[in-house]
Amino acid sequence: QKEVEQNSGPLSVPEGAIASLNCTYSDRGSQSFFWYRQYSGKSPELIMSIYSNGDKEDGRFTAQLNKASQYVSLLIRDSQPSDSATYLCAVNFVANSGYALNFGKGTSLLVTP
Amino acid sequence: GAGVSQSPRYKVAKRGQDVALRCDPISGHVSLFWYQQALGQGPEFLTYFQNEAQLDKSGLPSDRFFAERPEGSVSTLKIQRTQQEDSAVYLCASSFRGLEYEQYFGPGTRLTVT
Numbered sequence: 001q002k003e004v005e006q007n008s009g010p011l012s013v014p015e016g017a018i019a020s021l022n023c024t025y026s027d028r029g030s031q032s033f034f035w036y037r038q039y040s041g042k043s044p045e046l047i048m049s050i051y052s053n054g055d056k057e058d059g060r061f062t063a064q065l066n067k068a069s070q071y072v073s074l075l076i077r078d079s080q081p082s083d084s085a086t087y088l089c090a091v092n093f094v095a096n097s098g099y100a101l102n103f104g105k106g107t108s109l110l111v112t113p
Numbered sequence: 114g115a116g117v118s119q120s121p122r123y124k125v126a127k128r129g130q131d132v133a134l135r136c137d138p139i140s141g142h143v144s145l146f147w148y149q150q151a152l153g154q155g156p157e158f159l160t161y162f163q164n165e166a167q168l169d170k171s172g173l174p175s176d177r178f179f180a181e182r183p184e185g186s187v188s189t190l191k192i193q194r195t196q197q198e199d200s201a202v203y204l205c206a207s208s209f210r211g212l213e214y215e216q217y218f219g220p221g222t223r224l225t226v227t
Contacts, residue, residue, distance in 0.1 A: 004155075034215065043204055043218040044156065088155050100172065101146070101216060103155030 004091050006104035014112055019076040021107050023089030026070070033065055035074045036088040038106065044088055048074065079111045115139070117219035119205050125225045126195045134190045134222045138207030145188050146216060147180055148204040156204055162188060195226045 003026040013019045021035075032051055036044035048063040050056045050072065056063045062075040072091070076083055086106040093102050118137045126132050138145050144163055148156035149172075158172040164185035173180070177196075182188040192199055202223050206216040 036218075043202075043221045046215050046217060049215050090155075100158040100161070100169065101148075101156075102158070105153070105155050 004089055004102050004104040006087075006089050006107045008105060009108040010110050011107055012110045012112060013079050015079060015081060017079050017111075019079045019083065019109055019111070021074040021076075021087050021089075021109065023072045023074075023091075023104055024070055025072070025089075025091045025102075027091070027093040028067075028070060030067075030070075030091045030093055032092045033063070033072045034090040034101070035061075035063060035072075036090060036103075037083075038086045038088055040085075047087075076109075079109075081111050081113055084109055084111050117205055117207050117217055119203075119219040119222050121222060122220060123223050123225075125227060128196060128226055129194050131191065131193045132195055132224065134192075134203050134224070136188045136190070136205030136207075136219060138186065138188070138205070139217060141209070142207035142217075143185075143210050144208045144214070144216075145182060146206045146208075147188070147190050148206065149174075150202045150204055150221070152201075159190070159203075192224075195224075197226050200224055200226045 005024045035048045037047050038044045050063040050065045060077045064073045086108050088106045089104040090101050120135045147159040150156045160180045161169040162182040177193045179191045202221045204221045205219045208214040208216045
């Protein structure tokens with residue numbers, strides 16, 4: 001069973017704080033990992049991609065990947081109310097030709113002023 | 114540049130009707146994906162095209178669902194004899210090449226079957 005697990009939340013953080021979002025996945029052979037942000041009623045928007053172990057930083061966002069633990073996370077520094085959205089973790093699974101991108105159900109983030 | 118576009122944005126169909134949903138990917142993007150998203154869930158993979166070739170259709174829920182991309186650009190997802198359980202948002206995404214490249218989503222088509 002291919003699985004991508006995320007806490008549904010809501011995760012509530014005060015403005016200016018660091019938000020930490022976590023994701024685990026079941027396929028040890030996965031190679032590509034993505035974080036998407038989805039505002040209510042909108043489509044997913046790509047925030048970060050990460051392909052190798054370690055950290056990848058882009059502005060206020062840092063993605064962290066640990067393939068041995070099958071764990072990927074997203075840190076949002078200096079959180080803003082505009083960051084309030086659902087964050088989707090997506091992983092490619094090598095089974096079934098590897099084309100399918102598998103999503104978690106998403107974590108709802110609320111940044112309070 | 115222009116992103117992925119989808120039409121119509123909203124579609125209401127009576128049960129049993131056929132519907133066709135269109136996706137226009139980012140220019141130059143070889144790969145095109147269709148996903149279905151139910152309320153409160155993450156997108157679920159339906160099918161994948163590389164150019165005009167449909168390489169994976171393992172996610173299509175039934176033989177009522179059919180997708181095509183005849184010229185390797187615009188794609189159409191067709192649902193025959195719609196059922197209430199088909200109500201969802203249908204998302205199209207494209208990427209420059211294969212799965213190792215980032216996928217960019219269109220605005221989606223919200224289908225409601227009454």
